[in-house]
Amino acid sequence: MAGxxxxxxxxxxxxxxxxxxxxxxxxxxxxxGLAIDTPLIQAALERRRPRLAGALSQRSEPDQVEILSGVFDGRSTGQPIALLIRNQDVRLIDYSRLDRLFRPGHAEYTYWHKYGINDHRGGGRASARETAARVAAGAVARHWLEQRYGIALSAWVACIGELQLPFRDAAELARSPRFVADASREEEVEAMLARHRADGDSVGARIELLVRLPEPFDRPGDAWLDTLGRALMGVNAVKAVEFDEAPGELRAWIAVKPTPSVHLPRRTIDKAGRPALLMTRGKRDPCVGIRAVPVLEAMAWLALADRVLRERASGAC
Amino acid sequence: MAGxxxxxxxxxxxxxxxxxxxxxxxxxxxxxGLAIDTPLIQAALERRRPRLAGALSQRSEPDQVEILSGVFDGRSTGQPIALLIRNQDVRLIDYSRLDRLFRPGHAEYTYWHKYGINDHRGGGRASARETAARVAAGAVARHWLEQRYGIALSAWVACIGELQLPFRDAAELARSPRFVADASREEEVEAMLARHRADGDSVGARIELLVRLPEPFDRPGDAWLDTLGRALMGVNAVKAVEFDEAPGELRAWIAVKPTPSVHLPRRTIDKAGRPALLMTRGKRDPCVGIRAVPVLEAMAWLALADRVLRERASGAC
Amino acid sequence: MAGxxxxxxxxxxxxxxxxxxxxxxxxxxxxxGLAIDTPLIQAALERRRPRLAGALSQRSEPDQVEILSGVFDGRSTGQPIALLIRNQDVRLIDYSRLDRLFRPGHAEYTYWHKYGINDHRGGGRASARETAARVAAGAVARHWLEQRYGIALSAWVACIGELQLPFRDAAELARSPRFVADASREEEVEAMLARHRADGDSVGARIELLVRLPEPFDRPGDAWLDTLGRALMGVNAVKAVEFDEAPGELRAWIAVKPTPSVHLPRRTIDKAGRPALLMTRGKRDPCVGIRAVPVLEAMAWLALADRVLRERASGAC
Amino acid sequence: MAGxxxxxxxxxxxxxxxxxxxxxxxxxxxxxGLAIDTPLIQAALERRRPRLAGALSQRSEPDQVEILSGVFDGRSTGQPIALLIRNQDVRLIDYSRLDRLFRPGHAEYTYWHKYGINDHRGGGRASARETAARVAAGAVARHWLEQRYGIALSAWVACIGELQLPFRDAAELARSPRFVADASREEEVEAMLARHRADGDSVGARIELLVRLPEPFDRPGDAWLDTLGRALMGVNAVKAVEFDEAPGELRAWIAVKPTPSVHLPRRTIDKAGRPALLMTRGKRDPCVGIRAVPVLEAMAWLALADRVLRERASGAC
Structure with missing residues (x-):
């Protein structure tokens, strides 16, 4: 299959x-027959956006999703569900910069392709922007698995740099702008992020993800771990995935590396054909691990939905 | 894979x-690196639309395609190419009628699903409307195979009802509003269609499709026939596919059945839960075989593009 | 997926x-949990072999299947079921002939590959010998669908050359050595085959295939036709597939061409690098359509099993 | 796809x-056209077997591979290559034990299946025994990638329990019975293993895997990391995968957990329907991480071969 x-x-x-x-x-x-509407998906997209204006990335365009197909009278029809999110301010922000550096279709384009920079979106690991599409799709998977099977899934920031952040409370996690499951630690986290931001520095994070599987899925087995682990590994900036299982439960720990994007500064060439570095402008996000939380959740929901459909086919449920 | x-x-x-x-x-x-723009795809969509106002279907909304991704500065980037075509007049034409007959998500919806009416779009064989998406995709495949490998492909109406319409001239075919490859027969064809239209009747057709394969694909083998035959079989209203090969050439004949759509009048149920027939309103297309020509071509181009990529992977070219 | x-x-x-x-x-x-044993598969293989020594192909080695995996204590375990059939008399019959004509890995091998002779087994359409593997697999699919869902499937020779052979009786079909569903016509068929055999000639056939689908599959829809049609098209020597559906029923007609194999005499090159024709030795089967019957049935069973698993996944049953 | x-x-x-x-x-x-013979695959299987009789598992049956298809006159033909390895002593070792505990196809079988014990072989993560098949397949992938593209790949034990074992020398790794890349540390490793063995204890390991990618693959990108990471994650007892890339190089670290098998002691039920534990008999392997090395290499080779074929299809090489 294509990538x-x-x-x-x-x-x-x-x-x-x-x-x-x-x-x-x-x-x-x-x-x-699944009840699906725009607010359901919109809510998932909102959760993905930086929740504190100053805290994370500066780019915060509102993602407005449109359901193009597969939903009729508020219910899924069983047909493909197409979801569309228009980009904002396209020309001002990105296009001119890219245009200065290479011209696809010319000699430098081949070079560009051959040296794989193109690949960073080509094989599954999403660009920051593309993750919005995954989060939207994940909202559909989540809704089905919650409604139909009572499956529960949650992820939180368990570690930023040296800071250990053990899980304390689900309600506090739900309110946390940084996906921290302990409200008493928020200030400490923000102080650390501010320090890194001031230094133009960045810091790695460790995300913990927990899936609760009721019957008939409460003895998931390795096939489930596999499906889950592979999905998490496909998320941008993920460097390591660790996992474990127990009756009724799957658990994963995901290490997200400090740099905001794998390839920055990106190698490219300018219009004169000379090697060039494509530098990131604007303030850097000091910890991409925070933004990764809803994306990791979305990928996990998608993996679980695929797994459950397979189980249904095999007659296990 | 999903359907x-x-x-x-x-x-x-x-x-x-x-x-x-x-x-x-x-x-x-x-x-x-492939040069792709909107007019290229738009031209394929135009070819799909009925070319004579009175001759075929009455519905003739202009399909305007938008390229959403995968093309940068006029060239394909290797990333997914998303193509979007907005529907016109949705509410006036279809929605109200469907609404009268069933409510998805309620009991009748299950019935509707279970009895497979939903299936007519679910398994590969396209609805008349969905074929526009296939034709748009086929234009991309065609452009690549023509430019890169010099592959040529053409389909025409070889038979309508009892009328035999042998191939005479490629230029005449290119101008024909009914995909007839012999301009001297157009009047005869139109008279026959008019007769059927007047009677509210319809007529089957036989389409012939010819692929010319230059080196290194000039000895295609059965794998090619298979790929091609399966793609053609997936087109709506196709009842039979026959094929043959010769050095540098693949040939297929496709029988398209008389009725405009497999399921019309469609079985459904009304809001009181009683069985009902969903009747087609407006004039019927007396020969869907004519409209099928560009769709069959598009499916054949898509099948060939997939086959050629496989050959490249295997090192055959 | 590979071919x-x-x-x-x-x-x-x-x-x-x-x-x-x-x-x-x-x-x-x-x-x-499905009861599977060697005799079940062996019976399907026996049915595939020519039932009258003189009537069909001269090669009639006994195919002995071995179940290598996926069955424990007489039941399927849900794991892959590997089936093995050893070839007989390999060296005497085929190897020496092939060896004279090309040496894979040398220059002529590339030629051989490039010109696609290799392709005749590469894309789904089986060689006569490989069909035994399909028939063995089909026996597993059939057993599951019969036992679990009461699906019934049958194919017969409906036409040989000009001879029309309408269905008359299932019991007569079950006993027929030539898959003719009317015992009173057997002599006529045998006389025709004898005539063609004497002339070194061959004749095409038309096979009819009928699937009976009980609830919950009794409104199969186009997705089922598609799955079925594509599977049948993948069988060697099939030239055309036609199909139809009705409530509880799928029906297909398959045209099998006269020549015993698509590529005979096959183009190859000898060890001196000169083009050569690989001729068939021994008596030719005057009608491969007869041998195709159990292969077409097997492919249909496999297609239906895949379709039913999909329906289970989607929750339709 | 199936699992x-x-x-x-x-x-x-x-x-x-x-x-x-x-x-x-x-x-x-x-x-x-690839030169393939039995010794090539046999050598890979030998490398998988415990190299010191006393050191690892007690079961050390000789795996004899047979090439059933896809190779003709010492060269791959492009057709499927089937590899077969017969098991030894089947009845004495396993069958009787399994038979005592459950009867597939009866009530307990359903339970067995439902609770997913069956899953441990069902979703990609191989049983210890099944890994022989993967190693055999990996030998084919390796041979192709080495011969055709000069890709190099190596894995070694970088850590056992608290013992750090940095890479020192490729020749020493090649001779090491425990895949340690520093001969001066072998005794220390053996002493540690002996201690754990005596205690009936086991210890985790960390494997390092390095891939060297020459042109045109020397800028691999995330798609390569993804493909590689997912393949490694599918190996039995792997708990975590970490990876990194640099020009011309992919690197992964794989944590293998202490217990010899994920599910031991396995939950099952006896013939009276009572829950039971299926205990491992005989001496335990104190560190399955050592045995995992050739399996991880094989999975990496398979992943790379798939990736390279995709690159060829896309025209990147």
């Missing part, structure tokens, strides 16, 4: 670049 | 319903 | 050449 | 249980 698709039965094909007109995805395999 | 996807390496995932806001597709696997 | 695999959920990967030590297949996706 | 298959273009489907007659695999997508 921007996930899953076999519950299958997501994503598309779009931050410098293009839109991003989006097509979700295949969602069972019919 | 609205075609191909493995050159892969198309289509979405959308005639009663929804839009249809479209995501094309994965198109090699980078 | 010798069929299906997504109920998936068969076949292997083996007539000139190698063995053929076989791996069946993935068979639900656990 | 015992890996890859899309270079695809391996494995089969077989330790208590059955044989294990093996079918390798699809291997390009034609």
């Amino acid at each position: 921007n698709s996930f899953g076999t039965l519950f299958r997501v094909t994503s598309f779009g670049e931050s410098h293009g007109p839109a991003i989006g995805c097509v979700v295949e395999g969602c069972p019919p | 609205n996807s075609f191909g493995t390496l050159f892969r198309v995932t289509s979405f959308g319903e005639s009663h929804g806001p839009a249809i479209g597709c995501v094309v994965e696997g198109c090699p980078p | 010798n695999s069929f299906g997504t959920l109920f998936r068969v990967t076949s292997f083996g050449e007539s000139h190698g030590p063995a053929i076989g297949c791996v069946v993935e996706g068979c639900p656990p | 015992n298959s890996f890859g899309t273009l270079f695809r391996v489907t494995s089969f077989g249980e330790s208590h059955g007659p044989a294990i093996g695999c079918v390798v699809e997508g291997c390009p034609p």
Whole structure:
């Protein structure tokens, strides 16, 4: 299969670049009859956006999702669900910069392709922008698995740099702008992020993800771990995935590396054909691990949905 | 894989319903560097539309395609190419009628699903409307195979009812509003169609499709026939596919059945739960075989693109 | 996916050449708990072999299947079921002839590959020998669908050359050595075959295939037709497939061409590098359509098993 | 796809249980013309077996591979390569024990299946025995990538328990019975293993894996990391995968957990229907991480082969 698709039965094909007109995805395999509307998906997208203006990335365009197909009269029809999110301010922000550096279709383009910079979006690991499409798709998977099977899933920041942040309370996590599960630690976290931001520095994070599986899925086995682990590994900036299982439970720890993006400064060439570095402008996000939380959750939901459809096929449920 | 996807390496995932806001597709696997623009795809869509106002279907909304991703500065980037076509007049034409007959998510919806009416769009064979997405995707495949490998492909109406219409001239075919390859027969064809239209009757057709394969593909073998035959079989209203090969050449004959759509009048239930027939309003297309020609061509181009990518992987070219 | 695999959920990967030590297949996706033993599969293989010594092919080695995995204590375990059939008399019959004509790995091998003769087994359409693996896999699919869902499937020779052979009786079909469903016509058929055999001539056939689908599959829809049609198209020497559906029923007609194999006499090159024709030795089968019947049935069973697993995943049953 | 298959273009489907007659695999997508013989694959299998009788597992049956198809006159033909390895002493070791505990197909079987114990072989993570099939397939992938593209790959034990074992010398690694890349540390390692063995205890390990990618693959990008990381994650007893890339190089660290098998003692039920634990008999392997080295290498080779075929399809090489 081509590289921007996930899953076999519950299958997501994503598309779009931050410098293009839109991003989006097509979700295949969602069972019919599920109540789906725009607010459901919009809420997941909101959760993905930086929740404190100053804290994280400066880019905070409002992602407005449109459901193009597969939903009729508020219910899924069993047909492909296409979700569309228009990009904002495309020309001002990205296009001019890219244009200065290479011209696709000319000699430098080949070089660009050959040296794989193109690949950073080509094999599953999403660009920051493309993750919005995954989060939107994940909202559909989540809704189905919660409603139909009572599966629960949650992720939080368990560690930033040297700071250990053990889980304390689900309600506090739900309110936390930084996906910290202990409200008493928020100030400490923000102080650390501010310090790194001031230094133009960045810091790694460790995310913990917990899945609760009721019957008939409460003895998940390695196939589930596999499906889950592979999905998490496909998220941008993830450096390591560790996992474990117990009856009724899957658990994963995901290390997200400090740099805001794997390839920055990116190697490219300018119009004269000379090697160049594409530098990031604007303030850097000092900890991409925080932004990764809803993306990791979305990928986990998608992996679980595919797994559950397989179990249904095999007659296990 | 889910049911609205075609191909493995050159892969198309289509979405959308005639009663929804839009249809479209995501094309994965198109090699980078190919010159692609909106007019290229628009031209293919125009060819799909009935070319004589009175001759075929009455519905003739202009399909305007938008390229959402995968093309940068006029060239494919190697990333997924998303194509979007907005529907026109959705509410006036379709929605109200469907609404009268069933409510998805309620009891009748289950019935509706279980009895497979939903299936007519679910397994690969396109609804008339969804074929626009396939034709748009096919234009990308065609452009690549023509430019890069000099592959040529053409389809025409070889038979309508009892009327035999042998191929005479490629230029005449290119101008023909009914995909007839012999201009001297157009009047005869139109008279026959008019007769059927007046009677509210319809007529089957036989389409012939010819692929010319230059080196290194000039000894295609059965794998090619297979790929081609399966793609053609997935087109709506196709009842039979026959094929043959010769050095440098693949040939197929496709029988399209008389009725405009497999399921019309469609079995459904009304809001009182009673069985009902969903009747087609307006004039019927007396020969859907004519409209099928560009769709069959598009599916053949898509199948060939997937096959060629496989050959490249295996090192045969 | 690579070219010798069929299906997504109920998936068969076949292997083996007539000139190698063995053929076989791996069946993935068979639900656990199904009673499976060697005689079940052996019976299907017996049915595939020519039932009248003089009537069909002269090669009639006994195919002995061995179940290598996926069955424990007489029941399927849900794991891959590997089936193995050793070839007989390999060296005497095929190897020496092939050896005279080309040496894989040398220059002529590239030529051989490039010109696609290799392709005749590469893309799904089976060689006569490889069909044994498909028939063995089909026996597993059939057993599951009969036992679990009461699906019934039958194919017969409906036409040989000009001879029309309408269905008359299931019991007569079950006893017929030539898959003719009317015992009163057997002599006529045998006389026709004898005539063609004497002339070194061959004749085409038309096979009819009928599937009866009880609830909950009794409104199959186009997705089922598609799955079925594509599977049938993948069988060697099939030239055309036509199909139809009705409530509880799928029907297909398959045209099998006269020549015993698509590529005979096969183009190859000898050890001196000169083009050569690989001629068939021994008596030719005057009608490969007869041998195709159990292969078409097997492919249909495999297609249905994959379809049913999908329906289970989608929650339709 | 079903759960015992890996890859899309270079695809391996494995089969077989330790208590059955044989294990093996079918390798699809291997390009034609590659020199392949039994000793090549046998050598890889030998490397997988414990090299010191006393050091590791007590079971050390000689795995004899047979090439069933896809190789002709010492060269790959482009067709599926089936590899078969017969099991030894099947009845004495496993069967009787399993038989005492559950009867597949009866009530307890359902329980067995439902609670997912069956899953430990069902989703990609191989049983110890099944890994032989993967190692055999990996030998084919390795041979192709080494010969055709000069790709190099090596893995070693970088850590056992608290013992750090930095890489020192490739020749020493090649001779090491425990995949340690520093001969001066072998005694220390053996002493530690002996201690754990005496205590009936076990210890975790950390494996390091390095891939060197020459042109045109020397800028691999995230798609490569993804493919590699997912393949490694599918190996039994792997708990965490970490990875990194640099020009011309991919690097991964794999944590293997102490217990010899994820599910031991396995939950099952006896013939009276009472819950039971299936205990491991005989001496335990104190560090499965050592045995995992050739399996991880094999999975990495398979992942790389699939990736390279994709690159060829996309025209990048």
